[in-house]
Amino acid sequence: MGNYQIIATSAMGLEALVAKEVRDLGYECEVENGKITFSGDETAIARSNLWLRTADRIKIKVGEFKAYTFDELFEKTKALPWEKYLPENAEFPVIGKSVKSKLFSVSDCQAIVKKAVVERMKIHYKRNSWFEENGSFFRIEVALLKDVATITIDTSGQGLHKRGYRAEQGEAPLKETLAAALIMLTNWKPDRPFIDPFCGSGTIPIEAALIGQNIAPGFNRDFVSESWDWIPKKVWADAREEADSLANYEQLLEITGSDIDHRMVKMAQENSFEAGFGDMIKFKQMQVKDFTTNLEYGVIVGNPPYGERIGEKKAVEQMYKDMGGVFHSLDTWSIYILTSNEEFEKFYGKPATKKRKLFNGSIRTDLYQYWGKRPPKQQD
CATH class of the missing domain: 3.40.50.150 (Vaccinia Virus protein VP39)
Structure with missing residues (x-):
């Protein structure tokens, strides 16, 4: 079993509740605005997806580093162990956000992270050609906050508020x-x-x-990471x-x-x-x-x-x-x-x-x- 840095994301104001739930599952955690970070293995990924009632998503933190230039973002992303997570045929779109950072163009950051991951995978899988991306789904996110880039993979798929029971909803449904x-x-x-x-x-x-x-709460639904071979x-x-x-x-x-x-x-x-x-x-x-x-x-x-x-x-x-x-x-x-x-x-x-x-x-x-x-x- 591996050991991963896991992030449970949270709506503003609910961090303390999410942290209590994480601790109740048996994991020590650190609390920041909008996210609760803890260490765990593959079982922790499965259990936190199934059990956390107040968290939005469960993500794996692949890396975190300062990035003031696009070159820095590219090289530091490429240095991460992507082969640990992504199979050769992985489908891996990149989403992003940037707050108070020099690298404010989200679309450029997404493209650079995508390119860096591809370059790393070409070396590992000994490929010169483009990857087909017809396998399991891994959504990567690059989130820049005050020039610190946090790069994660989403393990949940649909947000955790999707319990699987809501056949219909009203005009202004409560999550x-x-x-x-x-x-x-x-x-x-x-x-x-x-x-x-x-x-x-x-x-x-x-x-x-x-x-x-x-x-x-997640007992009657599926999660994207259930299809991952590792x-x-x-x-x-x-x-x-x-x-x-x-x-x-x-x-x-x-x-x-x-x-x-x-x-x-x-x-x-x-x-x-x-x-x-x-x-x-x-x-x-x-x-x-x-x-x-x-x-x-x-x-x-x-x-x-x-x-x-x-x-x-x-x-x-x-x-x-x-x-x-x-x-x-x-x-x-x-x-x-x-x-x-x-x-x-x-x-x-x-x-x-x-x-x-x-x-x-x-x-x-x-x-x-x-x-x-x-x-x-x-x-x-």
């Missing part, structure tokens, strides 16, 4: 990775009720069910077997999602079936002002409309008032609401216990947290 993060930032335990009163296509309730039954098939088979053995499919869950739009409710039900939960998650059409419950010590997580579109603002502000009215008496419940509306607390009628800045895509939002009473004789 599965952010939905999982919202749940992991709460005090919810699987034996307590969980409600999302703005469920849309069902992402938050489904992610809660995956967490509640300890199901690996990662034995047994590594992936063992990682999936481990995930299956750790899942608690017998865990009973009290999870409900509701939405004002009946089409969304139907979509959420279909996605829940696709995720393997059948009708274990209850979905119903309902306005938040009609919400009632007899249950105690539950958790509410909601991503309501933000009122950013013209004409929506007043209706959304009224909805926040309605929400405050119906949630006010739920003193044993903990309530977590994500919105970009900076006046949320005013309309809700109560200051949050705590706020946390998060990004929903490019939208800066706050997670307003209202902590309820703790259940008796239970350690959170």
Whole structure:
């Protein structure tokens, strides 16, 4: 087995959560803006792809160096051990980005890295002609930040938020990775009720069910690195077997999602079936002002409309008032609401216990947290 520098990329504000997940898998890590770096073998690549709920992608760091000129970028890229990763017929497109660096032309950087890799491979594979690139897929990225080039290979393929269960989605879907993060930032335990009163296509309730039954989020999808010949098939088979053995499919869950739009409710039900939960998650059409419950010590997580579109603002502000009215008496419940509306607390009628800045895509939002009473004789 080899040893690789692995990078789990992260949305802004979720780095600490991704780092905790990496450590929970048993790997020490370092945290920087947008990325968590750790060492591991082929099994670590498979396990981190399968298990990390809040990471965006898993990449292998091939090299990192300062590059002030195109010559420097070419020579230092060519010096990297590409033959360790790429077979002779590898398909290897190069993508790039550049921030605060002298080499600011991304297209030139991509072309130079591609050429350098080809030159290295020509020497190793004793080739004079062009490579056919009809084999396994390896997406290389050159990322320049303050004149430091980090060169990686993506092991995930589709982003890790693609769990494989979302047959359909609404207009402004919440990424599965952010939905999982919202749940992991709460005090919810699987034996307590969980409600999302703005469920849309069902992402938050489904992610809660995956967490509640300890199901690996990547269990029902494929990863590009599964086709690489230097990662034995047994590594992936063992990682999936481990995930299956750790899942608690017998865990009973009290999870409900509701939405004002009946089409969304139907979509959420279909996605829940696709995720393997059948009708274990209850979905119903309902306005938040009609919400009632007899249950105690539950958790509410909601991503309501933000009122950013013209004409929506007043209706959304009224909805926040309605929400405050119906949630006010739920003193044993903990309530977590994500919105970009900076006046949320005013309309809700109560200051949050705590706020946390998060990004929903490019939208800066706050997670307003209202902590309820703790259940008796239970350690959170």
